[in-house]
Amino acid sequence: MDYIFEIIGPLLQGTAVTLQVFFATLVLAVPLGLGLALVRISRFTVASRLVSGYIWLMRGTPLMLQMLFIYFALPFVPYVGIRLPDFPAAIVAFVLNYAAYFAEIFRAGIQSVGRGQYEAGQVLGLSHAQTMRRIVLPQMVKRILPPMSNETITLIKDTSLIYVLAMNDLLRAARGMVQRDFTTMPFVVAAAFYLIMTLVLTWGFLRLEKKYAVYDD
Amino acid sequence: MPSMTTEPMISARNIRKQFGGVDVLRGVSLELGKGEVIAVIGPSGSGKSTFLRCLNQLETIDRGDIEIEGEILASTDSHGICRYAPDKEARRICRKMGMVFQQFNLFPHLTVLQNIIEAPITVKGMSREAAVPLAQELLRKVGLLEKCDSHPSRLSGGQKQRVAIARALAMEPDIMLFDEPTSALDPELTGEVLRSMRQLADEHMTMLVVTHEMAFARDVSSRVIFMDGGEIVEEQPAASFFANPLQPRTRAFLNHLG
Numbered sequence: 341m342d343y344i345f346e347i348i349g350p351l352l353q354g355t356a357v358t359l360q361v362f363f364a365t366l367v368l369a370v371p372l373g374l375g376l377a378l379v380r381i382s383r384f385t386v387a388s389r390l391v392s393g394y395i396w397l398m399r400g401t402p403l404m405l406q407m408l409f410i411y412f413a414l415p416f417v418p419y420v421g422i423r424l425p426d427f428p429a430a431i432v433a434f435v436l437n438y439a440a441y442f443a444e445i446f447r448a449g450i451q452s453v454g455r456g457q458y459e460a461g462q463v464l465g466l467s468h469a470q471t472m473r474r475i476v477l478p479q480m481v482k483r484i485l486p487p488m489s490n491e492t493i494t495l496i497k498d499t500s501l502i503y504v505l506a507m508n509d510l511l512r513a514a515r516g517m518v519q520r521d522f523t524t525m526p527f528v529v530a531a532a533f534y535l536i537m538t539l540v541l542t543w544g545f546l547r548l549e550k551k552y553a554v555y556d557d
Numbered sequence: 558m559p560s561m562t563t564e565p566m567i568s569a570r571n572i573r574k575q576f577g578g579v580d581v582l583r584g585v586s587l588e589l590g591k592g593e594v595i596a597v598i599g600p601s602g603s604g605k606s607t608f609l610r611c612l613n614q615l616e617t618i619d620r621g622d623i624e625i626e627g628e629i630l631a632s633t634d635s636h637g638i639c640r641y642a643p644d645k646e647a648r649r650i651c652r653k654m655g656m657v658f659q660q661f662n663l664f665p666h667l668t669v670l671q672n673i674i675e676a677p678i679t680v681k682g683m684s685r686e687a688a689v690p691l692a693q694e695l696l697r698k699v700g701l702l703e704k705c706d707s708h709p710s711r712l713s714g715g716q717k718q719r720v721a722i723a724r725a726l727a728m729e730p731d732i733m734l735f736d737e738p739t740s741a742l743d744p745e746l747t748g749e750v751l752r753s754m755r756q757l758a759d760e761h762m763t764m765l766v767v768t769h770e771m772a773f774a775r776d777v778s779s780r781v782i783f784m785d786g787g788e789i790v791e792e793q794p795a796a797s798f799f800a801n802p803l804q805p806r807t808r809a810f811l812n813h814l815g
Binding site for chain 1: 614658666680708
């Protein structure tokens with residue numbers, strides 16, 4: 341028991357790093373993903389194809405590879421080359437990657453809203469942009485809650501990938517202790533921490549779903 | 558000099574439209590006068606709904622001219638090129654027409670009241686303080702004031718359609734287009750919707766109604782148009798249309814209804 345109290349401090353520090361990556365990714369990738377989804381379904385064919393290609397690239401290669409590329413290889417790319425410290429490099433990789441997944445979730449949500457809603461907006465005099473903002477996107481939110489819950493839970497666990505940039509997230513902190521103290525107890529405590537975070541997310545999304553249950557489609 | 562009252566509310570000339578190489582409208586023309594109620598009837602696939610949807614640009618026409626209260630929405634030049642008014646202009650012209658759909662198309666995420674005040678506030682820039690009493694007045698008119706805080710999913714089909722009528726009226730249109738407003742309703746619910754429409758007609762609203770309700774066409778409309786195969790087959794004042802249909806196709810259709 342004493343041992344657990346001894347490791348809980350450093351593990352909480354690791355959790356703080358994990359949560360920073362989690363929230364920074366969420367806050368930046370959601371708007372970017374929404375923008376990508378809107379371009380993807382727009383009439384601008386060239387832009388739409390570019391976004392499709394982007395999504396293919398981001399979903400088609402490992403997130404770890406993307407992170408390694410941004411941290412180690414990007415500085416040597418001509419013209420655009422820039423050297424990022426570890427935390428920003430990780431965030432950029434996570435945001436670019438997760439925005440691609442979010443974009444597809446948003447696209448599915450937007451496209452599940454029927455044509456009749458656009459027509460109703462049109463005959464009432466709403467512009468396309470107004471119809472999107474006031475009618476379609478609010479309805480999208482309800483429909484994407486279950487997949488978004490999935491994706492955010494995946495994100496909280498994916499944050500452990502930042503160990504490749506030698507950042508001390510929850511899992512890396514635990515692993516350090518396991519190797520130092522020859523006990524697997526830190527893994528158990530780390531697992532409990534992940535489960536608590538996941539529980540909070542699940543609960544939060546359930547509350548949102550309940551809130552949106554005041555109406556049926 | 559023609560006075561304002563003789564100018565048609567809607568003037569559609571020689572409207573043609575194809576869907577994937579199939580002619581759905583083969584030169585349909587119509588003039589709708591102020592305060593007139595025209596019922597458009599005909600078998601499924603006759604093009605009557607498509608024609609209605611062309612008038613407010615839910616569908617674009619291939620050829621022909623559409624004028625709303627004397628303003629040109631679409632026109633076709635001598636080379637057969639059909640042009641529409643610029644986007645903003647077209648939206649402003651189409652706003653003179655309210656529309657009620659077969660499938661209601663209420664906004665499910667908004668309450669009944671919010672459904673009605675949405676467009677006046679967002680499109681017209683009306684204040685909430687002005688829009689709410691207007692919406693309440695319209696809801697009282699269609700008999701649904703007590704439902705103002707309900708979401709559409711809690712309403713019956715007939716109630717939904719009455720809310721849809723109130724929502725369209727909130728934009729204070731000069732013309733109301735109805736696209737089979739009772740076709741998605743159980744028979745016992747059509748009456749309440751038809752009552753609201755009849756009330757509107759009594760207030761001299763200009764209406765164009767695509768319908769299968771022959772009683773409504775006979776009792777409420779001033780003129781009846783029968784469409785089949787993408788064209789107008791017959792057009793008569795309501796009374797004589799049902800008493801003395803001239804065209805064999807019209808007679809066959811009316812007989813078939815029994």
